[in-house]
Amino acid sequence: MTAHPFALLHRIREKENTSAPALVSLLEETFAGMSDFAKRPIGTIGSQPVFLCYLTSLVSSQRLSFAVEWEELTELSTRVDRYTGPPFAEGSRELCVDAICGGAAILCLEGTSAGLILDISDTQHRNVASPVTENVLQGPLYAFNEDLQTNFALIRQRIRSAKLKIWETKIGTASRTRTAICYYEGAVDIECLANVQAMLKNIVVDGLQDTGQLLRLLVAKKKMRLFPLAVSSERPDRAVAELLKGKLILLVDGSPFALILPAVYTDFWHSPEDLYVNVYVSYFLNALRFLAMFINLFLPAFYVALTSVNIDVNRLEISLAAAASREGVPYPVFIETFLMLIVIDFITEAGIRLPKTISSTVTMVGGVVLGQAIIQANIVSNLLVIIVAATAITNFIVIDYQMGLVQRVLKYFIAAGATIAGLLGIVFCFTCLVFYLSCLESFGTPYLTSLMRKKGTPSP
Amino acid sequence: MRIGKSLSGYEQFALQFLFFGASAGFVYPSLLINSTKGAYWFPLATWAIAALLSCWLYSCLLARLQGRELVGMLNDSLGRLGSGLLLAPVFLFIAGSLTVMLRAYSELITMTMLPTTPLMFLNGMIVAAGALAWAGALPIARAAKVLMLFGAIFSLALMIAGISECKWSLGGPWLRTNGDFFGNKHFYAGSFIWMGFVFTALTGKYTPESSRRYRKSYTAAIAVGALWSAGFIYLPVLTFGPELSRRLTFPYVSKMDSIYHYWIVFENMTAIFISVTMFYVLLVMAMKLHALGESVKSLFPAFKSSWIYVVLSVLFYAAASAIPSWRDLEHQVFNSIGLRMYTMFVFPALGLGSLLHKRKRMEKRSA
Numbered sequence: 068m069t070a071h072p073f074a075l076l077h078r079i080r081e082k083e084n085t086s087a088p089a090l091v092s093l094l095e096e097t098f099a100g101m102s103d104f105a106k107r108p109i110g111t112i113g114s115q116p117v118f119l120c121y122l123t124s125l126v127s128s129q130r131l132s133f134a135v136e137w138e139e140l141t142e143l144s145t146r147v148d149r150y151t152g153p154p155f156a157e158g159s160r161e162l163c164v165d166a167i168c169g170g171a172a173i174l175c176l177e178g179t180s181a182g183l184i185l186d187i188s189d190t191q192h193r194n195v196a197s198p199v200t201e202n203v204l205q206g207p208l209y210a211f212n213e214d215l216q217t218n219f220a221l222i223r224q225r226i227r228s229a230k231l232k233i234w235e236t237k238i239g240t241a242s243r244t245r246t247a248i249c250y251y252e253g254a255v256d257i258e259c260l261a262n263v264q265a266m267l268k269n270i271v272v273d274g275l276q277d278t279g280q281l282l283r284l285l286v287a288k289k290k291m292r293l294f295p296l297a298v299s300s301e302r303p304d305r306a307v308a309e310l311l312k313g314k315l316i317l318l319v320d321g322s323p324f325a326l327i328l329p330a331v332y333t334d335f336w337h338s339p340e341d342l343y344v345n346v347y348v349s350y351f352l353n354a355l356r357f358l359a360m361f362i363n364l365f366l367p368a369f370y371v372a373l374t375s376v377n378i379d380v381n382r383l384e385i386s387l388a389a390a391a392s393r394e395g396v397p398y399p400v401f402i403e404t405f406l407m408l409i410v411i412d413f414i415t416e417a418g419i420r421l422p423k424t425i426s427s428t429v430t431m432v433g434g435v436v437l438g439q440a441i442i443q444a445n446i447v448s449n450l451l452v453i454i455v456a457a458t459a460i461t462n463f464i465v466i467d468y469q470m471g472l473v474q475r476v477l478k479y480f481i482a483a484g485a486t487i488a489g490l491l492g493i494v495f496c497f498t499c500l501v502f503y504l505s506c507l508e509s510f511g512t513p514y515l516t517s518l519m520r521k522k523g524t525p526s527p
Numbered sequence: 528m529r530i531g532k533s534l535s536g537y538e539q540f541a542l543q544f545l546f547f548g549a550s551a552g553f554v555y556p557s558l559l560i561n562s563t564k565g566a567y568w569f570p571l572a573t574w575a576i577a578a579l580l581s582c583w584l585y586s587c588l589l590a591r592l593q594g595r596e597l598v599g600m601l602n603d604s605l606g607r608l609g610s611g612l613l614l615a616p617v618f619l620f621i622a623g624s625l626t627v628m629l630r631a632y633s634e635l636i637t638m639t640m641l642p643t644t645p646l647m648f649l650n651g652m653i654v655a656a657g658a659l660a661w662a663g664a665l666p667i668a669r670a671a672k673v674l675m676l677f678g679a680i681f682s683l684a685l686m687i688a689g690i691s692e693c694k695w696s697l698g699g700p701w702l703r704t705n706g707d708f709f710g711n712k713h714f715y716a717g718s719f720i721w722m723g724f725v726f727t728a729l730t731g732k733y734t735p736e737s738s739r740r741y742r743k744s745y746t747a748a749i750a751v752g753a754l755w756s757a758g759f760i761y762l763p764v765l766t767f768g769p770e771l772s773r774r775l776t777f778p779y780v781s782k783m784d785s786i787y788h789y790w791i792v793f794e795n796m797t798a799i800f801i802s803v804t805m806f807y808v809l810l811v812m813a814m815k816l817h818a819l820g821e822s823v824k825s826l827f828p829a830f831k832s833s834w835i836y837v838v839l840s841v842l843f844y845a846a847a848s849a850i851p852s853w854r855d856l857e858h859q860v861f862n863s864i865g866l867r868m869y870t871m872f873v874f875p876a877l878g879l880g881s882l883l884h885k886r887k888r889m890e891k892r893s894a
Contacts, residue, residue, distance in 0.1 A: 377640065380795040491640060494802045498674065498809050499655050505670035506662040515669040 075155060076112055076174065079181050090175045090182050093160050094120050098167070109146060112176060120163075120182075121172035127189030131172070147174070153186045168243070190214055193323075195221070198301050200468055203340040210301040215245050215320035221303040222249055226310065236267055238281070238319075242274035245320035246281065249306075254313035259329060259511050263315055277322040279469075285510075293476070295469040296509040297328035298335060305339040315510075329512035332504060335467040336360070359464035362457060363474050367404050368485035368493045370454050375400040376489025392448040401486040403447045407455045408482070410437070412475060415459060533737045536744035538668035539727060541675040542814060543748030544755075546723030548678055549807035551756045552800070553631060554860060555720050556778040559760050560769065562714035565704030567760050570714050575753040577871070578721035579746060584875035585724060586742035589733035591882045596732055598825035601878060604885040607826060613881070614826075617874055618819060620866040621726070622843070624719060625815045627859050629653055630847040632808045634856065639780065639797050650847045653816075656809050657840030660816035661833060664730050667813055674806040681803040685796060686758050689786050693765035715864045718871065720756065721749070723811075725870055726818040816840065 091106065098104035103124040108116050121131070130152060155174075158166060163173045163182050170188020175181070195217065198210035211218045219233060230252040237243045246267060250260055263285075270284050278299060286292050297317075300306055301324050306316045309327045317326035327334075336356050341349040373381050374389045381389070396403060414433035418426045434456070442449045458478065465471035477500070484492035507514035534542075562570050592600050601610040633649035641649070659667055708714040724745045733741070763778035766785060772778045783797040793799060820835045850856055 377795070377798055380793050380798045382792060382794050385792070488641060488644065490798055490802045491636060491805060494805045495652060495655070495809075498806055501670050501673050502655060502659045502662075502666070502809075502813075505659070505666040505673070513665070513669055515673060 075157060075183055076117065076176060079157065079179050079183075080112065080115070080176055088180060089178050090160060090163060090173070090180050091118050091120070091177055093180075094163065094167070094173065094175075097160075097164055098122075104167075109174075115176045115178060117174065117176055119172050119174055119185075120167065121187070122167055122170070125168075125170035125189065126172055126187045130187040130189070150185060150187075156184045157181055158184045165243075192217065201300060201302050201305070201339060201466075203338065203343070205343045206340055207302070207304045209303070211303060211306075211318075211323045211325060213321050213323050215247065215318055218303075218318050218325070219247070219249075222307060222310070222316070225303060225307040226251070231310070234264060236264075238267065238270050238272065239275045240271070240273055242276075244275040246275065247318045249310060249316040249318065251310045251313065254311060255315065256313060256511070260315060263317075263328070263510060275319060278317060278319045278324045278326045279322075281317060281319055281322075282326055294332075294473055294504070294507060294514065295335070295467065296330060296507070296514075297326045298330045298467060299324045299469060300327055300339075301325070302339050304342075308339075308342060329509040331509065331512060331516040332514050333516075335465075335470040338466050356464055356466065359461040360474065363461040363465075364478055364481055365493060365497075366454050366458050366461075367408055367478055368481040368496075370451060371400050371404050371482055372485040372489040372493055376485065376492075380490060389448075389450055392450040395445040396448050397445070401482070403451060404455075404482060405479070407441075407447050407451055408458070408479065410441075411455050411459045415462070415475075533731050533733070534664065534668050534727065536740045538671060539724075539741060539744040540748045540751075541671040542668065542727060542810075543723040543745055543752060544675050545671055545678065545807045545810050546726075546814075547720060547748075547752035547755050548682060549628065549804065549811040550720045551752070551759045552779050552804060553635060553777055554857070555717055555756065556760045556763060556772075557776055558713045558717040558860075559756075560764060560772050560778060562711045562717065563704065563708040564769075565707065566700050566702055567698075567764065568757060569704040569706075570708040570717075571753060571757055571760065573708070574718065574721050575749055577718075578724075578749050581721075581871040581875065582724050582742060582745045582749065584872065584879065585728045586738045586745075588875045588879045588882070589728060589738035589741060590735045591879070591886075592733040592738075594732050594734050596821075596825055597729055597878070598822045601881065602826060604881055609881075611826065613874065613877055614822065616866050616869045617725075617729075618822065620863060620870045621815055621819050622846075623859060623863050623866065624722075625812060625819070625843050626846040626850070627856060627863075628808060628812060628815075629843060630850050630856055632804070633847065634853055635777070635780070635801060639801055647848050650844050652805075652809065653812060653840050653844050653847070656812035656816055657836050659810070659813035660820055660839075661836040664727075664817060664821075667810065667817060670813075671810055674810050678803055678806040681799070682755075685783065685786075685800055685803070686762065688788060688791065688796065689762050689766070689782055691788070692785065693762065695765060697768045698761055698765050712861060712864070715868070716861050718864065718867045719860070720752075722867065722871060723748070723814075726814050728875075729818040730821045816843070 095106060098120075101122070103122050105119075105121055105123050107119045109119050110117050130150075156162075158173075159181050163175075163184065166184040166186075167173060170186070170190070172185045172187050174183040174185055192214040193212045195209045195212055197208050201210075209221070211221060223231065228251075231249065232252050233247050233249050235245060235247045238246045248260070248263060248267070266285055270281075272284060275281060275284075282295070282297050282299070286296050289296075298309075306325045306327060310316055314330075315328050317328065336353060338352070338356075341352065344352075373386075374393065378386050393400070393403075398406070410433075414430060414437075417433065418430045421429055438452050438456075441447050442452055462471055462474055465474055481493055481496045481500075484496035486492070488495065501515075505513075505515050559567060559570055589597065598610065598614065601613060604610075605613060629650055629652070630646075633646050633652075636649055637644060637646060659670060724741070727741070731737075759779045763772045763775065763782040766782050767775070767778070775781050780797055780800065783800045784795075786796045787794070816836065816839055820832070820839055823835050823839075824830060824832060850859075
């Protein structure tokens with residue numbers, strides 16, 4: 068049972084070393100120049116005044132009321148009795164400074180070098196809301212938010228088992244961001260877990276803001292890391308499904324995204340919805356996504372190859388139609404294609420960054436008006452506008468945002484290959500891509516793990 | 528972590544399958560068609576059986592490695608000089624086959640798709656193979672699985688598209704043979720397509736269990752590869768007849784040129800075939816480079832891996848660029864018959880003999 072706070076304060080006074088500097092003045096010195104630092108006298112013990120020190124921006128005014136919303140004549144012990152929260156802890160200067168920075172208040176007697184830490188912190192975060200980047204029509208409709216405790220709760224509510232373990236550390240010399248690894252005991256790869264724990268402990272950085280930044284820090288030593296090596300998800304149901312498969316979930320306080328690792332290439336193409344629809348429909352949707360990936364990567368490159376380098380590969384009728392559509396276009400095919408691909412990327416980027424009310428207008432102006440005008444001005448062929456539109460649409464089918472960004476970059480690479488060597492250039496670039504992917508490993512797991520699931524592993 | 532583990536049976540199958548795809552579609556049909564006037568499947572089946580025998584010899588050799596690499600083990604039992612002498616013809620064969628493959632593929636591209644592109648530029652494709660070879664055996668195996676998926680789908684589709692114009696009467700004689708191919712140099716020159724298992728034997732560590740897996744997967748791959756190769760041979764014969772096919776340098780490529788269906792969007796199927804073949808060629812070149820690079824590393828452990836692969840890639844680029852003409856390339860195929868026979872049969876037999884001799888010596892010493 069925890070000792071009464073009043074008794075603890077008495078004990079601190081009795082064992083006090085008089086030569087040690089007073090905590091109150093040390094805290095004042097440490098937090099000098101901080102307008103939200105408060106030192107409030109809340110009573111006396113004997114002749115010594117008792118202070119409550121805290122940062123007004125981090126504490127909950129409701130939980131602080133035990134100390135401030137009383138008449139001055141009220142006994143201190145009565146006030147302290149009204150405190151509700153985690154048990155008191157005694158702390159020296161370093162602990163007290165850390166605690167104040169974390170949102171706690173320090174109860175200390177004037178002249179003593181130690182104080183009592185009262186956790187009355189109040190973190191600001193959103194309520195649990197619908198996912199923004201992983202919408203589904205069938206399945207749970209809530210997402211993680213920026214509060215780590217809430218995120219733990221969302222996971223725990225879906226795995227009510229003692230096998231769900233949470234390991235926590237703090238990252239960032241300044242931010243001291245709480246970072247956690249969730250794993251399911253018995254399913255997790257112990258070697259992978261130990262590696263990731265060691266990697267997290269070795270991260271040296273001033274501040275950690277998001278799981279995306281954490282992933283960058285984790286794979287910082289690997290060169291040429293174009294592809295994401297972990298799935299980023301804001302859906303608790305997806306995180307839990309992956310946990311049960313033996314994967315690790317990394318959560319960062321202040322980030323609404325969970326990192327799922329290790330991740331293989333095919334993981335980025337599965338939607339959380341795949342688990343909730345008919346299995347054959349799920350296979351069809353997966354096939355559709357892969358088809359979209361190939362169209363997105365290769366369609367502009369095929370246009371360049373078949374209209375400028377390997378004209379004889381196509382049927383004569385198609386080649387003539389393509390040539391007719393380019394009549395009057397003054398640029399070579401590859402310049403025309405690269406120009407349009409860049410324009411469509413501008414529009415996409417503008418649509419994402421602008422407020423929702425304006426973005427639809429920009430998309431309309433960019434897509435329809437600009438497209439029509441650019442054809443009429445004979446800057447590009449109308450066939451290319453169709454191709455670029457199809458390329459842009461297929462890019463939005465990519466489930467994972469980071470993988471979608473990689474696809475957007477890679478289509479230029481393959482189009483460049485087509486410009487140099489036509490069809491062979493496309494095949495060469497694709498083969499190089501396969502070679503590159505085959506060399507990648509995500510936290511010890513080959514990125515190109517078989518498409519087919521091994522017997523005994525959970526079904527998709 | 529799978530680093531350091533041996534290849535799975537499926538991965539070995541994929542590698543051998545790609546090896547067939549990389550080498551059976553170009554010169555091989557011409558060599559085999561010219562090797563006999565009887566049924567073509569006899570020489571094909573004969574080579575398949577010979578390949579199985581060679582594969583069995585290699586698996587017996589690998590079973591005695593006790594978790595070690597072949598080159599390292601030979602080095603220990605025969606010394607650097609002895610193992611160097613034993614392996615020199617094998618290295619020469621690999622070097623020759625890699626040079627021929629790179630140059631032949633570049634030549635084929637200039638003949639069919641990119642006539643104005645310099646060969647020096649096309650030979651530069653070895654950079655991609657060199658990079659993968661440096662990455663190791665497991666990345667090669669992973670890439671092989673993916674490329675086999677794509678390569679097999681496209682190649683099979685091309686074969687099926689070519690079937691409709693075949694006249695089955697042109698394929699005869701279907702059963703008659705007088706064994707004339709045994710006396711024909713074209714028959715022996717065609718041995719190069721059956722040797723995929725040699726390259727994986729030179730890399731990786733083997734145990735009795737993994738050598739059994741090696742034998743099983745390559746037996747399956749050789750069976751599938753024989754059927755695959757039969758497709759490369761019979762499709763042109765059934766289209767053009769044996770006489771015309773004999774005169775063609777690349778019968779299967781010519782066959783691809785002849786495919787026309789109103790429902791196929793593309794007209795130039797040769798371009799598709801050559802493009803798809805790049806999947807096979809790049810991967811097989813990486814496999815050969817890796818086999819050579821790892822063998823050099825085993826013999827000279829002090830050498831840095833990255834430098835070995837850079838030097839090998841530059842050497843083969845230079846060698847492929849230095850071959851004066853296509854005819855010289857054809858001569859090379861015939862001139863290296865001896866090296867191939869040595870690699871297939873003599874080397875594993877000698878290696879097996881040396882390991883058995885060492886074992887007996889050890890037993891005597893311990894007794």
